[in-house]
Amino acid sequence: MSKKKIAIYFFAVLPIVMVALFYQKLPDLVPMQWGSEGVSRYGGKWQLLFIAGINILIGIFMPIMAKIDPRKDNYAKFYSVYENIILLIEVFLAVIMAITISECLYPGKISVARVVSGGVGLLFVFLGNIMPKIKSNFFTGIKTPWALSSEAVWNKTQRLGGKLFFFGGFFMVVGAVFAPIAMMPFVVGILVTAIVILPIIMSYIWYQEEIRLLNK
Template structure:
């Protein structure tokens, strides 16, 4: 990511800058948590948005450091563009989440939080899903099951399956934003994520067993 670090620095600072830009106009108490029906259920003092906005800086610093300490750091060169794209997408996602929080703080009820959150997660799943097949074996990014980490072939199969499921899940969430009630949309997200995480894990184990059986024959 040499030469591109400044892009991540700017993106990571934007959520905090967004908070500072509207801080004088924010009410004393701002929404921090929403119920399944999209109604604000928990409020906090507005200063709490400052450390929340700064979390993207911490996240970016961690993403920058991970390739340097990963035991398989040499593999990051094989998917450098994909990893950089993931860093960018995560920062943009965090910035969009902050925009929703600020919008609800300044004009409560103006947007549908469940639909906005569903659309954001759907888009995030689509981007991540398209990038996952490009990820090479490492200990920080992708489906890092013990069986995938033990075999490059199993790793590649696991990431491809996970990528397809993320894309499918993203499409389902985006469609749900238009055709499903808010409560159902909010409730569906954990279930969709559970399926996306479970199937590649199970198949990773199965593919590894098949590979080991073939080696013994």
């Protein structure tokens, strides 16, 4: 078994292990959502067990999805990258769980808005670096109808998405360090909107250009 697979299994169970270890010490109501001014929603601590289970589901179902994808043969061309994506998501969610538990036991010790925004930014930076390596499939990457219909458009869309994720993530990290906390939801919102919308628009334009060239 490779070290990467061991890491995937480790981080798949880590959040639920953390919750189990601290469960008796946690208050009955725990923070579930934060805004720029602090905790905006609480929930029962039992809900953390279900949230922690998301990592287990990711560790189980993402490898399965690669096997049932109609374009499963393409995964052989980027499966190491696919495993990196699984691992990055698991690590990110494990960090979020650690922050939640920390805030339950030692409230106010962490600026959650800054740490989470910075964490999302770093996740985007890493994803931006590997996104251009993703080959055409139905589960991973920027999957517009036009990208799925053309390998050339797919490759252009993933390259653009990679750049947007990388630089968007970079500016999220900078914003997490320097921007006023009240502005951070707007900064993140604007960047995420650009990251989502621009590849959709450009993949449509590239596909139409390809169709026009084929029809000449």
